Amino acid sequence: MLLPRHFRRLVAVAVLVTIFVNWRLLRHTHGPAVADARAQYPLIAKYIEGGKGSGGAWHLPQTWTDASNTPLIDIVTAAQLALNRSSTDPSGHLPHSNIPRIIHQTWKDTRFETWRPKYQASVEKWLRVVEEEDIPYLFWDDAGVAQFMRVFEPELEAEFYGLPSPVERSDVFRVLVCKWIGGVYVDMDTEPLQSPTSWITPTDLIPWTDFKTSKLYHSTKPVNAIVGIEADTNPDTDTYWRMGYFFPIQLTQWAFAFAPHHPALQLFIDRLRETIRLVARDQQTLPESEQQRGTGLDWIDPVNLTGPIAFTDSVRTYLDTKADLRWNALTGLHDDGKSKLVEDVLVLPITGFSPGSARFRSMGSKSVTDSSARLYHHAEGSWRHWSLRVEMGKFCRTAFGKCRDWSKVSNRESWIF
Template identity: 25%
Template structure:
């Protein structure tokens, strides 16, 4: 009898161990990133900006905060206009852009099924496809209080640059999901994150686009690990988007002032200006920013090594990083699995052209 009980006890312990292991493996922190713990409260300056905006709206008297003045640094003005509150819900918006509205006869047939997949799988979301002739007016409306941002958008000389910039701008101001028009939703957005994850501790979701573990990777990609920009999920005001909007704005106005903001004359490629190279740098800058993480002297930086060969989601502070399968299933390389994999959420058809 004692032996039988020991056997039962051992079996129970084994089952419990497997359950705990499976649960803990669903969203591990990035391995070996000692000291990278997100500040537990909403970031102090964001809380202050929210409180100040509410105070001013109510008509209370007091000194105008620096971020509200036209001469304040761009990042401070963006922080004031679009404060980040991590504890709020992800807005139920789906943003896409194309040359024409889906109601137009000019809307390409090959995009109708992918576009419809987002509405069909996410019936509770407000799904907007913003046509080219509307994008400028929307950015002017959203960024009327930050005129240099609109000036930068309006000055960009190529449609691909405007398309890149628009996704960062609309997510910073309104939040939600941005996905290119040539993507197909494979699973409802509400199911992308494991149920056990507390959404009030997550403000941003990004996926790996490329993980080229080969000596000549730089001949094909801009970064050893490259983050995807064709599908991004964010709460409004996230610091990664603020940094990216500031980067594009500052570089645009710098080249405009230098008289080189023209096709063939710019000193930055699309990849390094608005595209995946610059985008990946912005994400890593956030991961290694002591303003947002409790980084101790001697702690190692978050680098590509923390994400290579990743197969499930990983959490860095308030950011979830999905593996390459999530937004690039079926590409047949770099470890990406097929579209029927549990971690496959969005399929990029690579059909979009500007």
């Protein structure tokens, strides 16, 4: 039996409205249509969509490619050429450093019309810097990461792909690409406030003194690493863990720069492999029914396994060994946020990689227009998923100073509710 005509019309209108709303939502979520995206982001269309070869996209100075006898058929070949030429080119390093003048970014694919609008806008700004200064640029997609692992880290490949989620693999890859190729790594949701060629100034290299011990740090070594502070809190209070941090002074991982084969990067990999080994050992002692529930790594928060905690711990261990550094001396709360060179590592104040956000103002972060601000982080958090348990833990820590060890990410249920 047919429905009444007026009812059929209502159903048809409802279907059309639903289709239109979903189309608008999809367009908003994934950015403009292809034609619009090309017009709005011409540099992405030129360098990323228009890139030739497998594994991602790249831009290298024309003089480098003209002088090369090797066809650039994939991103690993392009990366190897960039590494070789940066070591011989007089302008191949960032000023005052041994850090190759190369920028790395990574995402699962190069279909930029499907990226988040913030990613599109931010990558376009990075490419503007790349084009204006003719800076080598490597954009690694998932296929390029796989190529990289087969060539540079075959012994780590199984462990790499055994990590629980893409976010952990992304964390590890950025470390590995800087270990083998070197250069500047920046997340997709960062945008440049200064070109990386301006990140190190003579002022950043002046001696400084630990305000508590009066120990003088006066390194004359070239900079081999640039890292930035994300959390800068008073270690004598519980502020840092109430805010969800593990260390009172904690480093960000959305941007950093390294010379190839820096020991701090190997410490990160060693720490990860030891964690994997210990978890596998403990997993074998569980009943067979529980062993099948997961790898064991699922119970470790990504921030601890491969994220900022792991990265901070690796740099902290390196500087403790090399310079006997009191880690909390890196705070900028006592000197209005000055950069600090320790051995060959330049530690930027919180404004360096975390300016302009209300979350960081109480920790000394200044405006994006401040001269110490290198880049801005939009904190898109594509890997995070909303979780009632996580939000309750956050409220419990902030409001009551409890629940310190509750999981801070939704895909890790390492506590029982």
